[in-house]
Amino acid sequence: MRFPTLFASLLLVLCFNQIYSINRVTLLKRKIGLRPSGEFLNNIRQWKHYFNQFKTLKQLPESNLQDIGRVTVKNYLNLNYYIPITIGNPPQNFEVAIDTGSSSLWIPSKHCSFFNFACWVHHTYNHDKSSTYIPVGDAIDFRYVTGHVKGYISKDQVTVGNFTLINQTFGEAIEEPGFTFVSAEYDGILGLAFPILSDTGIPVHYKMVFQSLVPEVLFSVYLNRDEKDTFGGEIIFGGYDENKFNVSTLKYIELSAKTFWQFKLDGLQVGDLEIELDQRQAIADTGSTVIVGDKEIVENFFRIIGATQDEDGAYVDCDKVNQLPPLDFIIGNQKFRLEGKDYIIKVKVYIFWTRCYIGIFGMDLGLEPWILGDGFLGKFYTIFDGTNSRVGFAELL
Numbered sequence: 349m350r351f352p353t354l355f356a357s358l359l360l361v362l363c364f365n366q367i368y369s370i371n372r373v374t375l376l377k378r379k380i381g382l383r384p385s386g387e388f389l390n391n392i393r394q395w396k397h398y399f400n401q402f403k404t405l406k407q408l409p410e411s412n413l414q415d416i417g418r419v420t421v422k423n424y425l426n427l428n429y430y431i432p433i434t435i436g437n438p439p440q441n442f443e444v445a446i447d448t449g450s451s452s453l454w455i456p457s458k459h460c461s462f463f464n465f466a467c468w469v470h471h472t473y474n475h476d477k478s479s480t481y482i483p484v485g486d487a488i489d490f491r492y493v494t495g496h497v498k499g500y501i502s503k504d505q506v507t508v509g510n511f512t513l514i515n516q517t518f519g520e521a522i523e524e525p526g527f528t529f530v531s532a533e534y535d536g537i538l539g540l541a542f543p544i545l546s547d548t549g550i551p552v553h554y555k556m557v558f559q560s561l562v563p564e565v566l567f568s569v570y571l572n573r574d575e576k577d578t579f580g581g582e583i584i585f586g587g588y589d590e591n592k593f594n595v596s597t598l599k600y601i602e603l604s605a606k607t608f609w610q611f612k613l614d615g616l617q618v619g620d621l622e623i624e625l626d627q628r629q630a631i632a633d634t635g636s637t638v639i640v641g642d643k644e645i646v647e648n649f650f651r652i653i654g655a656t657q658d659e660d661g662a663y664v665d666c667d668k669v670n671q672l673p674p675l676d677f678i679i680g681n682q683k684f685r686l687e688g689k690d691y692i693i694k695v696k697v698y699i700f701w702t703r704c705y706i707g708i709f710g711m712d713l714g715l716e717p718w719i720l721g722d723g724f725l726g727k728f729y730t731i732f733d734g735t736n737s738r739v740g741f742a743e744l745l
């Protein structure tokens with residue numbers, strides 16, 4: 349059931365002051381989508397709070413193939429990247445955020461609780477209307493960094509692009525406590541990390557291999573960073589598109605864990621200044637808008653580039669974005685460069701006043717990996733190669 353947009357926005361505004369839980373997937377997205385300053389800053393504050401509270405929870409438990417596996421991604425203001433899928437027979441339509449930082453697939457259920465407001469304003473799955481539905485019923489109750497989903501597992505056919513996955517398990521969300529998902533542009537989440545992190549059974553990119561739809565656990569992501577363009581890029585299951593990137597720049601990085609898409613982060617370079625990192629890891633996470641790193645290092649970076657800092661984040665004069673030094677991430681003896689314009693997020697603070705926030709957050713990460721979110725992944729064509737346990741980054745053409 350999808351209420352008219354006006355109703356959705358109204359609900360959102362009414363609930364705004366009560367927001368106490370924000371999913372890392374939506375992160376800044378909603379704030380930037382709405383653009384009022386106080387809310388944006390409040391949410392950064394709350395997000396930081398919840399990040400620190402919940403950050404470990406997620407860790408618990410070439411032929412024409414490239415054309416067959418291709419799915420067009422939608423982009424909402426560079427903030428949400430999501431794709432259409434269908435579930436059931438006859439097919440029921442959903443839009444799900446692509447999240448390489450989690451592994452579960454879930455969508456809101458038709459049988460959601462009355463107080464699940466997210467369910468009022470999103471597509472819901474009605475298993476009673478699907479001839480291919482198979483009940484499973486195991487309870488799910490899991491959290492993202494700050495979001496929370498409760499419900500049960502069901503089995504049905506799921507179509508992603510041209511691929512139909514038979515007997516795919518996924519979560520039917522009955523409760524989505526908090527307001528995390530109420531204002532999301534997407535209905536649910538498609539987790540694309542490794543199966544060990546999944547609460548809903550085998551992830552779709554593995555199911556594709558088991559069903560011999562693709563030869564190996566591999567997919568590629570291209571994100572369009574033109575926020576005025578609704579074409580958000582592409583995800584290709586089973587292959588990659590060499591017309592999208594400069595092949596001679598493709599560099600593969602070995603994974604250090606097969607949980608998240610995780611690898612060693614050796615250091616950073618800002619202009620001429622090198623910052624060595626000892627024993628640090630990073631993950632490639634399409635589900636995060638921003639880059640998240642160690643507080644001390646990130647704050648040093650802010651000082652070096654002359655950013656103004658308050659408790660909510662750091663920003664620079666928008667006229668100076670072109671003069672910002674490049675930021676290189678050193679991974680596997682390679683430098684991956686972001687220019688100033690790549691690591692800036694423009695936020696309209698008041699009607700005629702835009703502020704250029706740095707899309708990098710400093711947190712007390714402890715031993716948690718750095719998060720290379722869309723600000724980083726939008727700069728490079730990324731190949732997620734689970735079979736060979738590596739990720740490939742290449743310059744976009």
Ligand SMILES: *[C@@H]1O[C@H](CO)[C@@H](O)[C@H](O)[C@H]1NC(C)=O
Nearest residue numbers: 415416417418419420509510
């Ligand atoms: C795959 O889907 C696209 C549309 O999404 C379609 O144009 C294309 O023909 C399909 N390819 C195959 C082999 O089914």
Ligand SMILES: *[C@@H]1O[C@H](CO)[C@@H](O)[C@H](O)[C@H]1NC(C)=O
Nearest residue numbers: 481482503513514515516559
């Ligand atoms: C799907 O599950 C049903 C019920 O367990 C089973 O009868 C059917 O053979 C399965 N189909 C496939 C393709 O695995």
Ligand SMILES: *[C@@H]1O[C@H](CO)[C@@H](O)[C@H](O)[C@H]1NC(C)=O
Nearest residue numbers: 593594595596597743744745
């Ligand atoms: C591709 O990358 C190589 C190596 O950096 C560079 O010399 C070449 O000009 C690039 N080609 C294109 C089309 O950008």
